[in-house]
Amino acid sequence: MIQKLLFFCGLLGLDAVSTKDPTAAPPFQTVDIVLDCLYVGDDPKGSPGAFGGSLSKDLALLVLRNVSVRDDGSLGEATDYVVPQENAGSSPRIVFEASALLVSIPHAESLLHTDCNREEVNCEISPYNSQQHGKGLCPASWFIGTLRLSSGISIALLLRGPHCSSAQEKPDAILHPKLRIPVSKKGTVLTTVEFQSSSCNTSLRTRLGGLVILDCQFALAPSSLLSSLEWKRQHRGSGRSLFRYQAGSTGPIAEPKVHVDLAQLLGNGNASLHLQGVSVGDEGTYICLVSTPLHQIQHIIQLQVVEPPRVRVIPAHVSFERDVTTTLTCNIAGYYPLDVSVSWTQKTAEDEAEITLSSARFSSHQRSQDGTYGITSYLSISSATVQAPATYSCHVSHVALEEPISVRAYLKASEKTRLEGLVGGILATVIFVVVLFIVLRMKRTVKPKAEELLRGSE
Template identity: 85%
Template sequence: MIQELLFFCGLLGLHAGSTNDRTATPPFRTVDIVLECSYLGEAPKGLLGAFGGSFSKDLATLVLRDVSVRDDGSLGEATHYKVPWKSAGSSSRIIFEASAPSVSIPHAEALLHADCSGEKVNCEISPYNFQQHGKGPCPASWFMGTLRLSRGISIALVLRGPHCSGEQADKSDAILHPKLRIPVSEKGTVLTTVELQSSSCNTSLRTHLGGLVTLDCHFALAPSSLLSSLEWRRQHRGSGRRLFRYQAGSTGPRVEPKVHVDLPQLLGNGDASLKLQEVNVEDEGTYMCLVSTPQHQIQHVIQLQVAEPPRVRVIPEQVSFKRDVTTTLTCDIAGYYPLDVSVSWTQKTAEDEAEITLSSIRFSSHQQSQDGTYSITSYLSISSATVQAPATYSCHVSHVALEEPISVSAYLKAPEKTGSEGLVGGFIATVIFSIVLFIVLRRKRTDQKFEAASSISRAYHYSLLLDPLSE
């Protein structure tokens, strides 16, 4: 199926140098989107097809025909996908051709360029048995197509397959799929139409306390289908409750506090998104958007996680080194959710090239506040016998709500001289100064006496020279 995988990737570069006006809104055009899928058969009957039990897995291809997308100039001379000619039983791969004449395909651009951009698409097709249509050997067939993109987008498609009467099944020229036992085209493909689609652009969300979060859910119906109900449910730790329900023909929706669904948008353009206000830890859980018609039901599952970053401080921020004294630094971590948090201490002195991780730390037990957040305290003991000052001690905290760890430091100052040490030092300095001064003065007096004696001697010898008989 390399042809299907690379069909549009080769077209993206044909007009990369187009000189179209980039400021204008790109026009729409229709293209075929080809997706590699798996077909899960022999599934138990249920609302959403195959979700357990024994099943078989076959290779499949889903061709979404004539999907409208914006042409930004990179599509080139795109042509429709051509199904390789083969008989119905010549290949184990099941090819589904799906047309959507009146139901738009959501996130079509993302699906079209998925292989070229390196995004992964998980596609599964399974029998859909919410309500059986027709009777006989080959009644009306329905399939559920589930598409999940790696960026978090999920799309569900209800596909109406071909059907045949008992007389058609008995005809020798009837072409039935060898595995599905339903009519196929001359090329062996299963021809279907999209009757209902629903999508969500966020299968998982993370939000802070007290904020506003929107859980995305959109849908579109074929003209032959009508919305019968929309429901939002929440499940967490084995318990669940209904948050919102709209029933067609009712006087108004049933809604829980803090929850809002725009009813005009819901009925006007299929926007069933739920807004959740003033989020707290009790709002965490699994949210389900269920869109129902009289014949079908689709649900989307969104995981909502509350993540609040911690507040960190170190006490004291600055401490003086004292001999024979053990100092304890305290790192307070408070206001975080969920519970898991990682705390470490490091030391850095002037002689260290890098921070040194310390292991002699202690922790208090976790405490939970009224708003559901947690706190913990970490202690680091500094012994004057084993540390050098000055030094910096840092408390590092990692948490799921933090993009990078928080580091808060305390500074250990060099030892200061005490009062007695100052007196002793001053006395010693005075004694040394006195001794040096005494030596200097004594040496000066000796030099003066020697100079005087030398002067007298020189005067006596000079007088003898003048009067040699005077002796």
């Protein structure tokens, strides 16, 4: 089998061969995936810590060999990956070569294209010390690789390293200066992926009352068998087991709202937890524990319950009475979690933009039986400070909202006020007409008298 590595992102843009059937499933191709990692292990020379020693961190490289990925025609030509020679003056990296022939690597396409997709990968490799070890195996010859992608994907790889007996059988075997286990002629640690587990969501948000699926997948080498699966939930210092399946038992033990499909669990390693009728009390940290007789891998998923607020302003339409103070009420209810932001704005015909008001009053938070919260905001307005028409808006921001909710109340002059204004306008018009009539009549009376005076003078 040819081992290949994709070196350049530009190769991803190559078009597929036009003669291929566009409806056919893409074929598989084997490639090498190379990831920059940190090796985190105990430092015997370090100062004593909580567990009797400090941790050391060394630069490492994880080379996943023979990874099968779908080729849609964009992979192009790739070359074998060659472990580079370290510079004499630089600190040597610990290179782990991991064969993926026995266990498939999950989310391989995402790992392969991380650089091109500008996705960050956090990779750590640590010694795995299981409670039981097979005969002839060093405790330090098992390693756990943890990969976390910025998109939320989490992958754990259990790597089986070389046997301790190799050094005894071959006195000339080269030992790694730090790990003290045999290495290849290239100075790399040869390992095999024996057990992998993954989750495509390390954190989830869900609404009340719905169904949420907490993803957990795994695959084992043919020599390993599933021993047990357990789902746990932890929240605010307390925890409990939600689901447990033990190989050889009559059936799983599960709480009422949770479900794991046993056929998929035993058939293709789908250990996902289905949680129905989500409530506020279901929020917390969920742990998927997949175990074999010798090893255990866990995944942690943070589940956050969010519910957007319902907002209503009372009254929605206000007839403004003279010399009367009116109170607008903004009811915000049914939201979770607690933090919510409420503000008021005003806009009259004379305002070019909305004006933020700071005179609002608030009630204390109230909690409903379903665990959601509510609060009420009050805004008092008076004819002494504002003239109708005007618009008042209650703006509410919450983590469950993509953008704030704005609910408006419209202020208009009352019928009495408008009638008084109409009567006042009519009276003003009548008075104007009367005054104009009197002025014109006076002018007519004055003009003949002036003409008679002029004749008499002649």
